[in-house]
Amino acid sequence: MEAPILQQLVRDRAEKRTVVLATRLTNGIQKLVYPTDKQEENWLIKAVSQVLASDRAAVVEGPDGDWFLNPFNPPLRLILVGAVHIAQPLALIGSLTGYDVTVIDPRTSFASAERFPDVALVTDWPDEAMATLAPDARTAIVTLTHDPKLDDPALHAALRSPAFYIGSLGSKKTHAARAARLAEAGFAEDDIARIHGPVGLSIGAKSPAEIAISIMAEITETLRR
Amino acid sequence: MSETLNHDRVLEEAARWQAEGRKVALATVIETWGSAPRPVGSQLAIRDDAIFVGSVSGGCIEGDVVTRALDALQTGKPEIIEYGVSDAMAWEVGLACGGRIRVMVEPVTG
Incomplete structure (x- = not known):
């Protein structure tokens, strides 16, 4: 060469x-x-x-x-909504897996460079941030806040995008409530079924890093199978 | 984090070594048959002191590819090498997984 x-x-x-x-x-x-x-x-x-x-x-x-x-091709993208504890190891594992990682959280005490060195941070409200990031078919999106005020606008944008993976942290009960809210907002059952919730492969993960591994494993499975 | 992620920055490492005045070669998997450890397009960058980054197999043939790359740095010519199933008893270089792959080895020139 x-x-x-x-x-x-x-x-x-x-x-x-x-x-x-x-x-x-x-x-x-x-x-x-x-x-x-x-x-x-x-x-x-x-x-x-x-x-x-x-x-x-x-x-x-x-x-x-x-x-x-x-x-x-440009790298795959991973968008994390919520600069919470799980987002820290998930951003790291996502980068190791070759993804361009962006973390969205308007709460600047969460989305700080001290907590996320070398990670792209966006402190806009999730709907604005998602409009700017414009997720495509090579993008995975995971919401992690548990807070409908932050997760839901991000999920609305995610469901209107061709993102290849959408995951949402929360128990079965939380996810059922989330699905009901999305249905009320006008999303069809098939659309809502695109969301992986509870998020991640079932490997008995407990710690934030273990949960991050289970999420990254599920994203990989969705991409490759 | 960038140091941790160098495992996927094969071309970037090659360019950096070259800019530092080192001689550099690249190896790329161009075809595979059967069960191959790394997909077509996988790359290895080799520096003139036999330091390398990346992979073209699960570690089975990298040793030989590095030797051939150092040869290519001497000749200045690209080469295509085919590796098949290894015979463990004969200490032959090959793939234990039973696959076959073709690897292009090329010096970075100019």
Whole structure:
């Protein structure tokens, strides 16, 4: 690989630009292809959009031999609502798993840099914060506050988004009450069923870190299965 | 936290080493058959003193890939290597899981 290509690829990743590294296997020639590129040949543009959509690298047959296409999508995102104790290990495990983590909490005593070093903190009200973050199909959202004033507006926005995972902390009883409120707010049963509640895989987790592991495990299962 | 997360920052580490004036090679899984430990696209960055970050298997073939990468730094040429099932008795380099993979090893040039 030529150093300028490596440097550009690292810049693209830092700036969260979607890009594919294309290598012609017969001679090792490489180039970066962007989904917006119009000047590339049709077969390459089509193959590039396929590897980006599947998020899986592949060898494809071109008119001039085999090419290896390695997609670099921007990282998956994890949005946590509530800068509570569980959010601390969950932000860390989420980052380790490769997610871009954002924590939303308008309560600045909770959402402080001391409690969340190196984590993106948003202290807007959850509905505003969610509008700005605009969750997409590569986003997981977990509400952790137990407080309907904070959780519910976030869940409204989450249910109107294509987020691949929505989880909400709380007991079966809390979740039933939450589902009833959402139904009253006009959400259909199928929509409400998108919410994982009680959140996380059932592994008998007790401590905040253990609960964070069970939540991250459930997010992973939802993503990969 | 950034130090903890370097396990996924293979290209970033490669670029940093290169900027520091080190020679660097990359290894990438380009094809897999059967049960392979790491998916296609997985990468390993190798520095000229055999320090590496990332993975192309569960640790079965990294030792050999690092050796081949150091060779590639000498020749300046990319190479594609295929690894198959290991024979534990013969101490052969391979994959205990029974899969087969193809790995591209390339020096970072210029």
